[in-house]
Amino acid sequence: xxxxxxxxxxxxxxxxxxxxxxxxxxxxxxxxxxxxxxxxxxxxxxxxxxxxxxxxxxxxxxxxxxxxxxxxxxxxxxxxxxxxxxxxxxxxxxxxxxxxxxxxxxxxxxxxxxxxxxxxxxxxxxxxxxxxxxxxxxxxxxxxxxxxxxxxxxxxxxxxxxxxxxxxxxxxxxxxxxxxxxxxxxxxxxxxxxxxxxxxxxxxxxxxxxxxxxxxxxxxxxxxxxxxxxxxxxxxxxxxxxxxxxxxxxxxxxxxxxxxxxxxxxxxxxxxxxxxxxxxxxxxxxxxxxxxxxxxxxxx
Numbered sequence: 462x463x464x465x466x467x468x469x470x471x472x473x474x475x476x477x478x479x480x481x482x483x484x485x486x487x488x489x490x491x492x493x494x495x496x497x498x499x500x501x502x503x504x505x506x507x508x509x510x511x512x513x514x515x516x517x518x519x520x521x522x523x524x525x526x527x528x529x530x531x532x533x534x535x536x537x538x539x540x541x542x543x544x545x546x547x548x549x550x551x552x553x554x555x556x557x558x559x560x561x562x563x564x565x566x567x568x569x570x571x572x573x574x575x576x577x578x579x580x581x582x583x584x585x586x587x588x589x590x591x592x593x594x595x596x597x598x599x600x601x602x603x604x605x606x607x608x609x610x611x612x613x614x615x616x617x618x619x620x621x622x623x624x625x626x627x628x629x630x631x632x633x634x635x636x637x638x639x640x641x642x643x644x645x646x647x648x649x650x651x652x653x654x655x656x657x658x659x660x661x662x663x664x665x666x667x668x669x670x671x672x673x674x675x676x677x678x679x680x681x682x683x684x685x686x687x688x689x690x691x692x693x694x695x696x697x698x699x700x701x702x703x704x705x706x707x708x709x710x711x712x713x714x715x716x717x718x719x720x721x722x723x724x725x726x727x728x729x730x731x732x733x734x735x736x737x738x739x740x741x742x743x744x745x746x747x748x749x750x751x752x753x754x755x756x757x758x759x760x761x
Contacts, residue, residue, distance in 0.1 A: 471639070471641050472639075483496070483497050490636045490638075491636070493552075493554070494551060494552065494554055494556075494557075499562075499566060499567070499568060500557075500562060500566075501557055501558060501559040501561075501562040502554060502557040502558075503554075503557065503558055503559065504558070504559045505555070505558030505559055505560055505561070506558075506559070506560040507547065507558075507560035507561060507563075507564070508547055509545075509574075510545030510547075510744055511545070511744075512543040512544050512545045512576075512744075513541060513542070513543060513544070513575070513576055513577035514531065514542065514543070514544035514545070514573060514574070514575060514576065514577070515544070515545050515547070515573065515574040515576060516528065516531070516544050516545065516546045516547065516571060516572075516573050516729075517547050517549050517561060517564070517570065517571065517572045517573075517574075518546060518547075518548075518549055518570045518571035518572070518729045519548065519549050519550065519551055519570050519571075519729050519730070520726070520727070520728060520729040520730035520739070521551075521570065521683075522623070522627070522683035522684040522687060523569075523570065523571060523587045523623075523683070524570050524571045524587075524729055525683035525725060525726050525728075526571070526587040526588075526590070526591060526679055526680050526683055527571040527573060527587060527590050527591075528546060528724075528725035528726070528728040528729060528743070529679050529682075529683065529721055529722050529724075529725030529726060530590070530591055530594050530595075530601070530676065530679050530725070531544050531546075531594070531725065532720075532721040532722075532724040532725035532728075532749070533600075533601065533679065533719070533721030533722070533725070534594065534598055534600060534721075535721070535746070536719075536720050536721040536724075537600055537721075539598045539600065541577060541598070542594070542598060544743070545742075545743065545744050546728050546729050546742055546743040546744075547729075547742055548729050548731075548741045548742055549561060549570050549572075549729075551570060556568040556569065556570060564583040564585065565583070565585035567585060567586075569585070569586075571585070571587055571590060572584070572585040573585070573590050573593075575593070575597075577597075587620075587680070588616055588617070588619075588620045588680060591616065591676040591679060591680060592613075592616070592676065595676050601674065601675050601676045601679065602675060602676055603673065603675070608670070608671060608673070611670040611671055611677075612670040612671075612675045612676060612677045614670070615669050615670045615675075615677035615680075615681070616676055616677050616680050618658075618677075618681075619677070619680040619681045619684065620680070622655050623684050625648060625651045625652060625655065626648075626652050626655065626684055626685070626688070627684070629644075629647075629648035629651065629652075630645070630648035630649055630651070630652045630694070630697070631693065631694045631697070633645050633648060634648070634649070634694050634695075634697055634700070635694040635695050635697065649700070649701060652701060653701060655685075656685070656701065656703065656706050656709060657706070659681070659685060659706070659708075659709050659712075660706035660707070660708045660709045661708075663708035663709055663711070663712045664708040667712075667715075668712070669681055669712070674716075674719075678712075678716055682713070682716045682717075682722065683726070685709065685713070686712075686713040686716060686717060688701070688703060689703045689704075689706075689709060689710055689713040690713060690717070723753065724749045724753065727739050727740055727749065727752050727753070728740060728742075728743045728749065729741065729742070729743070732752075737755045738752045738753060738755045739752065740752040
């Protein structure tokens, strides 16, 4: 039992209570937004733009799934996929505003309103958004039953695997208030297994679900591609030796060169000195063009 010798527990002497009670300061870096209840904390209506799709999000890996998908649809000629992307700053608690809770009672980004038909309706959860858009536009999701099953299987794989990478490994490696060897080792082992799963699959196929680019790639790349590129959890790429997964590295680079991915990954993110290309909101293609122009200016 973990509490058989409290001196060995972390923090030393900790023994779980018989009934857990919320201490408002717990949660480390995210203590100001984590709480054990749902619902709105304040009144705040959501803005609405002119396009068929209204996206309320932040450019985290889950948020990037939606913006990459929308940009890929536009790049493929689906003009009906025009969208407004509004920034939801989860660090400041925007996800607990009444307007956002109305469209996603789970208070997680991304959330989408489809206003393209007679009656607007909401979709939340990134995987559900990908499936809805793929089916609506007939893109990035095959109709052949076997191929569709493969794409859906890998999409669900990401939905189940991602929390082990982010909330498990990423939290304890980069964000927890102190380092716990057991927790880091446990989640590092699982993430290494996931990387091997992807590397093995990508050694057999060009894309994750087969020979065609799909919503499976769109879902997986923001999480695992970002890790491979060294953009997640500090030095996690070195710690996990991601460069040894050569098929995954090949796929990461290949997907990262797609125009829709380049465009989608910079949306709903505040610009920084390290990356001035990022844009908080997107209301036309020109907004993304302006962000990407920063790259060209830097190269020139």
